[in-house]
Amino acid sequence: MKKTVEHITSILSSHAIGIDVSKYEESFLLNSFKNKIFEKKINSENEYLSILENSETEATHFENSLHNNYSEFFRNPLTFSVLERIILPSLTHSIKYSKQKEIRIWSAACASGQEPYSIAMLLEELKSDNTENFSYRIFATDQCDMQIDAAFAGKYESLEMNNVNMKRVKRWFAKNGNSFLIDPLLKKNIEFSKFDLLDKTLNSPANSIFGDFDIAVCSNLLFYYKPKFRNIILEKIQHSISDGGLIITGEAERDIFLNHQFKEVFPQSAIFRV
Template identity: 40%
Template sequence: MNNEIIHSVRSIYGLDISKYDISFLKRAVEKRCSITETKNISDYIQYLSSNSDEATILFQSLNIIHTEFFRNPLTFAHLEQWILPRLMEEKSDNNELRIWSAGCSSGQEVYSIAMLIESITSKKQIKKRYRIIATDISESALHAAKKGEYNEKDIQMIRVKDLNDFFVKSGEKYKVCDRLKQHVSFSTYDLLDNRSACPQESIFGNFDLVVCSNMLFYYKPNYQHNMVKKLIDSMDEHGYLITGEAEMQIVAKFKDLFLVVPPSPIFKKRRGAK
């Protein structure tokens, strides 16, 4: 079933979906079957072969990753209480804290990190320069992230103080304030693009913190390996990598590159790791 769809999408439309995990691809196709009211997979393949719009929709659906503010509370607690303060202490006043959110989707993860940094600097009464480079392959997700507007159900995990400090309510929407946005740049970037080692805006990488949550498990193992290698190469020698909980076992395989920081899916780069 999946091979037929992969072949059809590639041969007719020039889109490569072979990199995705088979079970993930199967679920995505079954969902599209339901939406398009095609009776079975064979009918959907036929429908797909004669409908370029559907091929585009299927392809885009594979690249939109669900995200939330402070999605993993334990991970963000570790960030707030330990990792971010430590990274800030190690930075001189002349150097900025550099963070890469790879697969940022619609921006909730990025703004969550920015809120933590602002809260820490305010509490400690210090000033620290920081920059978050947020990338994704989905143009529609990036558009939503840049806009920074969220509804009532989106902001449920945000503390009341943070909501008051960093958002402006406009009608039924909550807009991220410029105080956070000025530290974030959003751009299109494909982690599987072999032509570059890191996002163009970062110039040379050297990220203190890389966040790649709930994305790796959508891909086949050989692609996961290439993505993790690119992430490690982009990191400072003392950098940290954060993934989703479901991806801990994927990154744990790279024990020669990372030290696990339990119990959250946090990994510290080993000195000299390449």
């Protein structure tokens, strides 16, 4: 395995196509490599290595396949159910008694926006079901410009709407042909911007000024990176959270947090207290 990974890394760096694949977890690189072999019906690993070596176009395609931007609304149902029923109602209630003026949430790898919009739907629903008034801001960031543009556009195809129940589809989307456009009301409190979590010169999104988030969502990106790079991201997220704040991660990344001695607020919820 190590030899193949070293070979892939050296080929991709010799093509100078822009990303440093040495940051990625070896198993992730190898799986992506094997998926390509399967997809292209290639006979052996050596054959695909040789194609990669000789074709800058194929090397670029392979590199693109390493950028996983997949996301879903309400992606982990258990996490979103705990957020909806327990965490957000308690936060909106407690903010009334604190000096803090607004609830501050960071969606730190927001892809095309499903994650921040799902949270905004929950908060707006709480607002209208509730006599309590509160304000909130969601800082939605990603390293990729195209993802930020797509998130801001807020346009989704039918297949992307799978986890959104009919009540929410009617309330929060306008149908436009085969697409669904997000209600502009949900955009009002979300600030989208580019942010690379591995950039050592940045601590938190510039428009948040100093972080101080009640909740940061860092979901479905840590497992692509080697531990050294995961730790850089984890530390950054941890420092951006206010006292008693929470970090939400992906189902498959719970072990990373448990191994760092974070405390999960409810078993399996993927929500951790800092």
